[in-house]
Amino acid sequence: MYTCKDEGLQIDVFPIHNAALAWVGDTIIWTGKEKYLPERLLNDEIVDAGGGIVVPGFIDCHTHLAFGGWRSEEFEMRLKGKSYLEIAKTGGGILSTVKATRESSEDELFQKCHLILERIKRLGVTAIECKSGYGLTLADELKLLKVYHRLKKPDLSTIKTTFLGAHTFPQEFIHDRQGYIQLLIDKMLPIISEDNLADFCDVFVEDSAFSTSEAREILNAGKKFGLIPKLHADQLTSCGGAELAAETGAISADHLEQISDNGIREMARANVIAVNLPIASLYTQQPYLNCRKLVDAGVKVAVATDFNPGSAPSYDIHLAMLLSCNHGRLTTDECLKAVTIYAAKAIAEENEIGSLEPGKKADFIVLDVPDFRFWIYHHNGADIRNIFLKGTQIHP
Numbered sequence: 409m410y411t412c413k414d415e416g417l418q419i420d421v422f423p424i425h426n427a428a429l430a431w432v433g434d435t436i437i438w439t440g441k442e443k444y445l446p447e448r449l450l451n452d453e454i455v456d457a458g459g460g461i462v463v464p465g466f467i468d469c470h471t472h473l474a475f476g477g478w479r480s481e482e483f484e485m486r487l488k489g490k491s492y493l494e495i496a497k498t499g500g501g502i503l504s505t506v507k508a509t510r511e512s513s514e515d516e517l518f519q520k521c522h523l524i525l526e527r528i529k530r531l532g533v534t535a536i537e538c539k540s541g542y543g544l545t546l547a548d549e550l551k552l553l554k555v556y557h558r559l560k561k562p563d564l565s566t567i568k569t570t571f572l573g574a575h576t577f578p579q580e581f582i583h584d585r586q587g588y589i590q591l592l593i594d595k596m597l598p599i600i601s602e603d604n605l606a607d608f609c610d611v612f613v614e615d616s617a618f619s620t621s622e623a624r625e626i627l628n629a630g631k632k633f634g635l636i637p638k639l640h641a642d643q644l645t646s647c648g649g650a651e652l653a654a655e656t657g658a659i660s661a662d663h664l665e666q667i668s669d670n671g672i673r674e675m676a677r678a679n680v681i682a683v684n685l686p687i688a689s690l691y692t693q694q695p696y697l698n699c700r701k702l703v704d705a706g707v708k709v710a711v712a713t714d715f716n717p718g719s720a721p722s723y724d725i726h727l728a729m730l731l732s733c734n735h736g737r738l739t740t741d742e743c744l745k746a747v748t749i750y751a752a753k754a755i756a757e758e759n760e761i762g763s764l765e766p767g768k769k770a771d772f773i774v775l776d777v778p779d780f781r782f783w784i785y786h787h788n789g790a791d792i793r794n795i796f797l798k799g800t801q802i803h804p
């Protein structure tokens with residue numbers, strides 16, 4: 409069993425050989441070597457892990473789960489040589505998903521998300537973060553956030569929500585940037601905060617989206633409404649997103665493929681979690697984030713899918729792990745911590761989930777492999793033997 413507690417370095421996953429884990433209801437009450445299992449627990453019901461390994465449920469801490477339509481035609485366009493920015497300039501990209509999302513009803517979006525979530529759970533994911541950002545009007549952003557709140561009921565142990573109204577400028581505000589920013593700050597944030605619809609406020613900081621000064625204004629306004637800052641930063645260009653994350657006290661800065669050395673230093677100093685999203689690099693054929701450089705500089709790195717219809721249409725957290733090792737140069741143990749306790753920290757849930765310790769939720773998976781290194785190396789979803797969510801077995 410790998411406990412993945414929040415101590416030591418990224419590489420320290422705190423394995424226990426011949427381990428036992430005891431839980432009551434949805435909460436872990438004891439972990440340790442089986443031979444030290446307290447006598448009072450010996451007569452309880454036993455689930456035999458059959459020599460498999462037990463790890464915390466995986467946490468996907470960055471997704472854009474709810475959206476209308478898909479964009480497989482753009483995938484083909486990229487294969488024929490068009491870049492992500494070129495496609496966006498000809499009416500594709502985020503704005504085409506905005507159009508399809510506005511045309512979808514809340515119920516349609518809910519049904520689609522529900523089906524996708526069922527499949528995500530089968531990959532061993534027991535908690536997820538979901539962003540708005542394909543509505544870009546008050547009504548459509550609220551629609552997306554309400555879908556997430558409806559999903560919260562029994563679906564996953566944990567669903568955290570992020571307001572990403574600052575994903576891009578909608579068509580109707582292309583020539584009135586400040587007008588859209590005021591709409592975000594004066595109209596959307598107050599209602600989202602009052603209705604408790606989001607935990608975080610995110611901004612896409614990029615030459616083609618929001619500048620650092622525009623992002624600063626939005627994130628600081630979000631903070632006044634109780635929303636913790638998060639950033640899409642330095643993905644396509646190095647534009648000071650990491651430094652802004654440190655300055656605004658962001659909980660995480662995500663992407664970072666083009667982060668500067670100064671940005672790395674600032675994130676380490678301010679203890680901002682870096683979220684690596686390598687599936688986006690795979691699909692857009694852009695450089696991968698060198699996670700090694702960040703870890704060596706003392707930055708905690710989480711790994712997520714960035715699931716969205718354009719740049720990362722796969723929600724396969726296993727693929728994100730494999731790419732984080734092969735291209736991000738994380739070791740397999742570092743990668744395990746990146747999808748458990750550090751991913752929990754990126755969504756402010758580290759006191760509830762992300763490690764196997766007494767008091768935490770009993771979210772764990774049993775893998776039919778000799779060790780976690782083999783799990784990533786073999787890359788075979790069939791190796792998941794059991795999934796437990798809040799203490800209840802949900803797979804097989």
Ligand SMILES: [Zn+2]
Nearest residue numbers: 470472640714
């Ligand atoms: Zn994203």
